[in-house]
Amino acid sequence: MRMFADNQRISHRQMSRQMILSLIVPILLCLPGTHHILGANGLIGILTNFVIYYFVIILLIRIAPAYQNLPKTIALLYLIPLVFTGAYLLATTARLVCTYLISGVPQWLAGLLILTVCATGSHMGMEKRGRIGEVSCSLVVGGFLLLYLLACFQGDSVYVNNPVQGAFRWTDSLDSSYTIFCALSYLGFLPFLLSRVSKPNSSRKPVFAGVLILGAMLGIALLLSQAVFGWERLIREKFPILPLMAGTNLPGDILARFDVLWIALLIYGLFFSLGSIFFYGSHILEHAGLQPLRLWMLLLVYIIAVNSFYGYQIEEWFGWLLSWVVTPLITALTLYMCLWYKSKSKGGVPEK
Amino acid sequence: MDTCETPVSASLRVNEDYIRQKLNHCDDIVIRPMRLGEGKKVDCLVVYIEVAVTNMMLEDSVIGKLINHFWEIPPSQMKEFLKYNSLGISDVTEIPTMEAALKAMLAGNAIFFMDGFDQAIKIASKGYPNMGVTQADREKVLRGSKEGFSDSVKTNSALIRKRVKDTRLKIVESYSGVRSDTLMHLLYVEDLAPEELLEEIKNRLSSFEIDGVMDSGVIQQLSEETWYSPFPQFQTTERPDRAAMELLNGRIVLICDNSPIALILPTTFHNFMQVSEDRYQHFELVSFLRCLRYLAMLTATLLPGLYLAVTRFHTQVLPTNLLLSFAEARQGVPFSSVVELVFLELSFELIREAGVRIPGALGNAIGIVGGLIIGQAAVEANLVSPIVVMIVALTALGSLAIPSEEFSAPFRLLKYLFIFLSGFLGIFGILLGVYGVISHLAGLKSFQIPYLMPFVGKELDRKQGDGVLRWPLRYMNERPIFANQDQRVRLKGR
Numbered sequence: 001m002r003m004f005a006d007n008q009r010i011s012h013r014q015m016s017r018q019m020i021l022s023l024i025v026p027i028l029l030c031l032p033g034t035h036h037i038l039g040a041n042g043l044i045g046i047l048t049n050f051v052i053y054y055f056v057i058i059l060l061i062r063i064a065p066a067y068q069n070l071p072k073t074i075a076l077l078y079l080i081p082l083v084f085t086g087a088y089l090l091a092t093t094a095r096l097v098c099t100y101l102i103s104g105v106p107q108w109l110a111g112l113l114i115l116t117v118c119a120t121g122s123h124m125g126m127e128k129r130g131r132i133g134e135v136s137c138s139l140v141v142g143g144f145l146l147l148y149l150l151a152c153f154q155g156d157s158v159y160v161n162n163p164v165q166g167a168f169r170w171t172d173s174l175d176s177s178y179t180i181f182c183a184l185s186y187l188g189f190l191p192f193l194l195s196r197v198s199k200p201n202s203s204r205k206p207v208f209a210g211v212l213i214l215g216a217m218l219g220i221a222l223l224l225s226q227a228v229f230g231w232e233r234l235i236r237e238k239f240p241i242l243p244l245m246a247g248t249n250l251p252g253d254i255l256a257r258f259d260v261l262w263i264a265l266l267i268y269g270l271f272f273s274l275g276s277i278f279f280y281g282s283h284i285l286e287h288a289g290l291q292p293l294r295l296w297m298l299l300l301v302y303i304i305a306v307n308s309f310y311g312y313q314i315e316e317w318f319g320w321l322l323s324w325v326v327t328p329l330i331t332a333l334t335l336y337m338c339l340w341y342k343s344k345s346k347g348g349v350p351e352k
Numbered sequence: 353m354d355t356c357e358t359p360v361s362a363s364l365r366v367n368e369d370y371i372r373q374k375l376n377h378c379d380d381i382v383i384r385p386m387r388l389g390e391g392k393k394v395d396c397l398v399v400y401i402e403v404a405v406t407n408m409m410l411e412d413s414v415i416g417k418l419i420n421h422f423w424e425i426p427p428s429q430m431k432e433f434l435k436y437n438s439l440g441i442s443d444v445t446e447i448p449t450m451e452a453a454l455k456a457m458l459a460g461n462a463i464f465f466m467d468g469f470d471q472a473i474k475i476a477s478k479g480y481p482n483m484g485v486t487q488a489d490r491e492k493v494l495r496g497s498k499e500g501f502s503d504s505v506k507t508n509s510a511l512i513r514k515r516v517k518d519t520r521l522k523i524v525e526s527y528s529g530v531r532s533d534t535l536m537h538l539l540y541v542e543d544l545a546p547e548e549l550l551e552e553i554k555n556r557l558s559s560f561e562i563d564g565v566m567d568s569g570v571i572q573q574l575s576e577e578t579w580y581s582p583f584p585q586f587q588t589t590e591r592p593d594r595a596a597m598e599l600l601n602g603r604i605v606l607i608c609d610n611s612p613i614a615l616i617l618p619t620t621f622h623n624f625m626q627v628s629e630d631r632y633q634h635f636e637l638v639s640f641l642r643c644l645r646y647l648a649m650l651t652a653t654l655l656p657g658l659y660l661a662v663t664r665f666h667t668q669v670l671p672t673n674l675l676l677s678f679a680e681a682r683q684g685v686p687f688s689s690v691v692e693l694v695f696l697e698l699s700f701e702l703i704r705e706a707g708v709r710i711p712g713a714l715g716n717a718i719g720i721v722g723g724l725i726i727g728q729a730a731v732e733a734n735l736v737s738p739i740v741v742m743i744v745a746l747t748a749l750g751s752l753a754i755p756s757e758e759f760s761a762p763f764r765l766l767k768y769l770f771i772f773l774s775g776f777l778g779i780f781g782i783l784l785g786v787y788g789v790i791s792h793l794a795g796l797k798s799f800q801i802p803y804l805m806p807f808v809g810k811e812l813d814r815k816q817g818d819g820v821l822r823w824p825l826r827y828m829n830e831r832p833i834f835a836n837q838d839q840r841v842r843l844k845g846r
Contacts (some may be wrong), residue, residue: 006459011809102665110780117784121791131794131808254673260666264779271787 010130012206018133021212022276025269045176046215064194066341075288081326086277087304088318093270107309118274123282126196142260143265188330358450364467387423400462405477441613446471450577493629515596533563535609543604568608582762585798587619594628618799624759639821657770681737690775719802775819
């Protein structure tokens with residue numbers, strides 16, 4: 001029998017869907033507004049990153065075997081971006097829930113419930129994660145495509161065709177490219193995933209297809225939100241996807257408003273992203289033989305997120321953190337692993 | 353022979369003493385000494401359970417014929433006669449030990465001992481009384497066979513053999529239950545069922561020791577990998593045609609004596625949404641009905657929760673007129689909508705349970721009385737609002753439309769979880785629940801097969817065409833993922 005379910009490996013399809021689902025909602029939610037990925041510069045940023053990540057993916061696939069024997073220090077360094085990103089996503093999700101879905105519930109409680117649900121079972125193997133991704137991806141991506149389709153009817157081409165607003169500028173394009181590069185820098189965790197993928201050496205196509213889908217979804221969101229809101233309003237919105245959702249209804253007056261359902265879709269996607277953070281955290285700790293630290297990692301994520309509800313808001317400084325700490329750290333660690341793998345390979349016995 | 357077993361003695365007295373000692377105070381068992389042979393010189397003994405063996409004096413019974421014949425032949429020929437089964441009796445077996453002889457007797461056979469002969473003779477008879485082949489009550493179909501399994505494992509195996517007349521259909525006997533010694537049949541098609549799966553099942557069946565197995569449900573619960581999950585990891589059927597079909601899909605069927613329910617394994621979420629007549633009907637209708645069943649599953653689980661979420665937290669979703677009519681309907685109801693809904697849901701569960709337990713036509717009457725009169729009275733007494741009655745009725749219809757009773761049970765339970773989650777947290781609660789349930793289902797496996805097949809691993813199941821939408825039969829060329837890789841082709845020439 002093909003004991004395919006028991007080989008602790010996932011297929012290319014599951015890998016690609018998992019990757020898309022982990023990144024799609026944070027990218028669509030956060031990039032267009034807070035990080036000013038807008039207009040032609042945003043689109044150029046997306047195209048530039050297609051080129052950059054084509055090569056980055058090749059590199060990541062090549063050095064994936066090195067991640068089988070990760071030194072403990074490197075493992076702990078990899079945890080830093082995960083903890084901060086987890087805290088940011090948890091805080092953002094809890095805040096969205098308390099703002100749009102249920103008022104009256106304290107954010108710390110909403111955060112605790114989200115943490116509990118997303119962290120439960122997050123250490124139970126790559127196959128399970130792959131299956132959740134495979135089942136949920138079509139729902140979430142399909143939901144967003146429906147949103148885009150319905151939002152088309154609200155747009156005005158005048159807003160998009162305006163030659164001045166959102167026009168190309170070198171500096172803005174570079175800025176957008178770097179921000180999108182930062183958002184996709186979590187692909188630096190791909191080698192951890194590849195060790196559990198069947199035929200990892202031929203993973204380039206599905207991974208790159210995932211990047212293309214993410215880029216395309218972001219590009220459409222940029223165009224649509226500009227077409228619907230116009231430039232002046234767009235640059236003032238923190239999360240432009242939210243008002244886009246609020247104004248999009250199904251034709252036929254089936255329900256008075258649809259925004260709750262769109263927000264539910266968004267929150268579900270965020271749950272998966274958070275689950276991925278906890279999963280990779282557990283996975284890295286397990287690799288480094290530090291499983292008991294898993295609970296501490298969750299606690300740390302929760303403390304940082306709760307702190308942001310009552311004091312120093314992580315949402316305010318996460319953009320800076322992503323650009324100047326998280327992405328450089330992931331890049332540096334990737335380069336280090338690259339050199340380490342090369343030296344090990346030269347030594348004659350590549351680590352497996 | 354096991355060293356601690358007692359061999360059958362050539363002395364009838366020794367054997368009789370042993371039997372009488374073991375069967376002391378077993379008044380249902382007949383120990384009948386007799387003298388047979390020409391001149392009635394040979395001491396013999398027949399041991400049997402009174403109701404399990406045909407009256408031996410009847411001319412047409414096997415044992416009756418044997419004894420009648422023994423009155424006519426000389427004692428010297430009796431041994432030879434037994435040894436070579438000269439009467440041509442179909443099921444006569446020599447048994448070398450007393451333990452095996454008693455086991456055969458307890459299985460419903462007559463055991464014959466003869467002085468000077470160091471073997472016991474098992475003579476099969478009608479066996480224990482049972483209901484025989486009846487109509488399948490739980491899995492009703494409009495098209496297809498009406499036969500259902502009976503309580504006898506051998507009858508059930510024969511019903512399957514009747515449908516799969518192939519020497520590659522193998523039936524392996526085993527016993528479970530230290531005291532009940534329940535006979536089980538493991539059925540599989542040799543070249544279709546994977547070897548590793550068979551080994552795994554045999555290992556699981558031998559991994560526990562229990563005093564008694566009264567139904568296949570005991571085996572099911574003790575063999576499930578994720579025992580704490582409310583979702584069944586074995587499929588059950590009381591239809592021989594369904595069991596035969598699944599054998600041809602490469603799955604394995606386990607039948608247990610005294611149980612009209614066969615276990616089918618491995619199983620997936622989607623298998624529970626299929627019924628046997630799905631194969632016999634046109635693909636358009638089957639696809640539509642399957643979509644309807646999935647909708648029923650969602651209704652049974654989420655409808656009450658969604659109602660609470662929308663009416664308590666997200667009223668902006670509803671058109672104003674509908675919202676006003678909801679509010680109007682609830683006027684005068686003293687309880688919160690959560691209490692109202694839980695009260696009515698529990699009332700329905702009570703009616704359902706009472707309807708199942710009360711015998712015959714009275715059970716149906718209770719359903720009508722409960723559904724119509726109590727519901728109407730509750731609305732008139734302002735205990736519940738009419739809209740909640742409608743929600744509960746739709747939920748009940750949804751749970752009844754799920755083809756498998758044991759599969760609808762987890763959704764009935766989850767419904768309460770969603771009622772509480774959405775009652776206190778609205779859509780956010782439902783999201784938490786849905787994520788938790790999907791996460792749980794994604795981790796479930798039934799004998800190494802992911803529970804969520806074919807929604808996961810689609811690339812492995814591409815040509816089967818038996819998902820939520822069913823392809824036309826002529827394009828369903830391949831067997832499902834359960835079958836051996838080299839035996840996947842099911843249909844050729846269309």
